Amino acid sequence: MKPTLLILTQVATHHRDAIAERFEILYAPDAEGRAAQIATQGERIRAVLTIGSTGLTAAEIDAMPALELVCALGAGFENIAVAHARARGIAVANGAGTNDSCVADHAFALLLATVRAVPQLDAATRAGTWRTALPLRPNVSGKRLGIVGLGTIGRRIARRGEGFDLEIGYHNRKPREDAGYRYFDSIGALAAWADYLVIATPGGAGTRHLVDASVLAALGPAGFLVNIARGSVVDTEALASALRAGKLGGAGLDVYESEPAPPVVLFDCPNVVLTPHVAGWSPEAITASVTQFLENARRHFAGEGLLTPVD
Structure with a gap:
């Protein structure tokens, strides 16, 4: 039976x-x-x-x-x-x-789309706007990538970052002896160092709002946030405030505190790329x-x- x-x-x-x-x-x-x-x-x-x-x-x-x-x-x-x-x-x-590679791929898709403003450039092209009327977007390569949570997914994200000639740093509860990347003992220190901050840490009460207003301020107006972990890790209201005030360069999110309802508070924020929690789906x-x-x-x-x- x-x-x-x-x-x-x-x-x-x-x-x-x-x-x-x-x-x-x-x-x-x-x-x-x-x-x-x-x-x-x-x-x-x-x-x-x-x-x-x-x-x-x-x-x-x-x-x-x-x-x-x-x-x-x-x-x-x-x-x-x-x-x-x-x-x-x-x-x-x-x-x-089972889905580590898929999630890591999606993290970089969000990073590339956000830093290079791919959705905005697509909309401009469809509206007939030529490149000379548009602001220049920065390189993705040659920068600093900070990873919050260097587990199996975080390590795959780091490997992809190496392919883009990125300097890799990370924050965990403790340093990993098997990782050759720079360790930061606080997420604030990592954010202050990084150009890109990718969240790959588990969800739950212990990581709720780990990325708050102070972390976003440390990342700064030229910094970019990507979250493929859990929506609860990022303070959504603080993120919306930072984006509207021009205190953050952009954000790519696959997860939200409100899911499955969309993060409506972010809809009118500049330079946000949103996907509906599909990073691990293929x-x-x-x-x-x-x-x-x-x-x-x-x-x-x-x-x-x-x-x-x-x-």
């Missing part, structure tokens, strides 16, 4: 078909369906597939007495009650490593994430160690 799996995030039909070969699926990618499935089927559920932003609460875990495995489809797990799950003896895994990345979930599930139900357990 197949174990029952509750899926709390959108999964394409062909991927659900692959998952259904191993599980009886309860599909609830919206809040109403989620509550209904847990209320009526909670006793049968042995595994949950979710994502970091959607999460899984302690109360929901307690409503599923047979639950033994929780997996995040992506790398993030900030809204999963991990400690509570562990106290119940429930295994927790994530999709670490056919290759999603397929890899589903494949890794299936391997973690296979290992768990076979009594083997997980491939990517959440620390």
Whole structure:
């Protein structure tokens, strides 16, 4: 008999078909369906597939007495009650490593689009404006790239930065012995040094508004911010104020505090490039994430160690 799996995030039909070969699926990618499935089927559920932003609460875990495995489809797990799950003896895994390259690619797409003002130049071209009527945009190459969070994604961003002849610096809770980049013990010091500040740190209470008005002031009017991590890391109101006052050169954001609602407060700000939390989404990345979930599930139900357990 197949174990029952509750899926709390959108999964394409062909991927659900692959998952259904191993599980009886309860599909609830919206809040109403989620509550209904847990209320009526909670006793049968042995595994949950979710994502970091959607999460899984302690109360929901307690409503599923047979639950033994929780997996995040992506790398993030900030809204999963991990400690509570562990106290119940429930295994927790994530999709670490499956979309790192895709996210790093998107981070540089946002950086290039923002620094070189690609959306504005596209609009000007469509309006018939020639280059002589437009301000010059700076080089991306030959500058300083500061990375907040030198994990697997941060390191891939750094490698791409090297390809643009950028000097790399980073801020972590502690320096990495295996990294040859310059370490800064505070995000403010990193921002003051950098021309570009890319946010690649986990979300959650510990990093909420890590990028605040003081960090944006340190980055300065010639500086650019890119966030492909979690919207909560950046103080949106402070960012809007800095952009409107000309105290920041520009920002490229894939994540927002308001998501899935768009960051309306930024709509009238100059030089902002916005995408709807798609940095980790590509056919290759999603397929890899589903494949890794299936391997973690296979290992768990076979009594083997997980491939990517959440620390």
